[in-house]
Amino acid sequence: MSTIKSIAIVGGTHGNELTGINILTALESDPFNEFDDIFQFQHVLANADAVAANVRFIDVDLNRQFTVENLTCDNDMLHELTIAKMVNQQLGPKGASKTDLVIDIHNTTSAMGATLILLEDSPFYRNMGGYLKMHMPDVNILLEDEVTYQEHPYLCTIGTRGIMLELGSQPQGVSRMDILLQCKAMLQHVFAYCDLYNRELLSQIPHFDAFRLIENINFPLDDEGEIKGLVHESLLDKDFCRVEVGAPIFRLFDGTEICLTGSQAIYPHFINEAAYLKSKVAFATATKFEW
Numbered sequence: 590m591s592t593i594k595s596i597a598i599v600g601g602t603h604g605n606e607l608t609g610i611n612i613l614t615a616l617e618s619d620p621f622n623e624f625d626d627i628f629q630f631q632h633v634l635a636n637a638d639a640v641a642a643n644v645r646f647i648d649v650d651l652n653r654q655f656t657v658e659n660l661t662c663d664n665d666m667l668h669e670l671t672i673a674k675m676v677n678q679q680l681g682p683k684g685a686s687k688t689d690l691v692i693d694i695h696n697t698t699s700a701m702g703a704t705l706i707l708l709e710d711s712p713f714y715r716n717m718g719g720y721l722k723m724h725m726p727d728v729n730i731l732l733e734d735e736v737t738y739q740e741h742p743y744l745c746t747i748g749t750r751g752i753m754l755e756l757g758s759q760p761q762g763v764s765r766m767d768i769l770l771q772c773k774a775m776l777q778h779v780f781a782y783c784d785l786y787n788r789e790l791l792s793q794i795p796h797f798d799a800f801r802l803i804e805n806i807n808f809p810l811d812d813e814g815e816i817k818g819l820v821h822e823s824l825l826d827k828d829f830c831r832v833e834v835g836a837p838i839f840r841l842f843d844g845t846e847i848c849l850t851g852s853q854a855i856y857p858h859f860i861n862e863a864a865y866l867k868s869k870v871a872f873a874t875a876t877k878f879e880w
């Protein structure tokens with residue numbers, strides 16, 4: 590069993606998601622003292638230029654650059670690709686990392702509440718999700734294991750282990766103390782979990798409800814590729830709520846309803862996420878399962 594010693598807390602991967610940036614500031618005057626002797630912490634502001642400009646990114650989305658291919662390419666033209674290689678050197682390298690756990694903190698404009706995003710179905714992550722659910726029952730656990738951990742392009746995958754905290758709803762460029770406190774509580778429980786894991790003191794963690802990503806769903810588009818309707822009014826602020834086959838999911842500008850087809854109910858999330866509008870993604874879908 591490889592224990593967790595070094596932990597990186599990363600904020601500002603997206604420059605206009607302020608909770609992670611606020612956490613790094615807050616930790617300067619109010620650190621997690623009780624874990625100081627247990628873990629070696631690194632605090633990392635990932636994309637300082639995007640933070641200064643209050644934008645998600647300068648050239649390309651930093652949190653999609655951490656593929657082995659990108660990290661070994663010669664392209665130095667794109668700001669975020671250069672940063673990705675620097676952060677990979679500092680905390681990684683991906684696949685042979687010097688950091689045992691990378692925690693990357695994000696905000697969403699959708700009403701997902703506090704969500705822990707895990708990228709692999711393994712006992713370490715399952716038990717972390719269950720431990721968080723035991724202490725913060727309102728937290729949503731989202732498993733994105735449609736590709737392997739190594740294949741994901743996310744920053745946190747440069748750690749031997751990596752997770753994302755996704756907190757919403759918080760508008761881009763806005764700071765909310767309630768969400769900052771939620772984030773601190775999540776971190777606290779993640780550290781407590783890792784400490785128990787290291788000392789093999791975790792008791793049996795009961796099964797819990799979790800969500801597994803299926804796919805992104807685009808807005809309805811016209812022949813020119815322009816958006817011709819919006820997310821249905823009944824779905825708004827209902828992230829992770831069940832939607833049955835046949836229920837309306839979009840309403841076109843002409844009033845027509847578009848209903849869910851297929852064979853299974855879905856649990857939409859990232860509903861109306863502002864950062865995804867450019868790529869015309871309306872929401873992501875998930876299934877619910879007992880983990």
Ligand SMILES: [Zn+2]
Pocket residue numbers: 602603606694695696
């Ligand atoms: Zn983000």
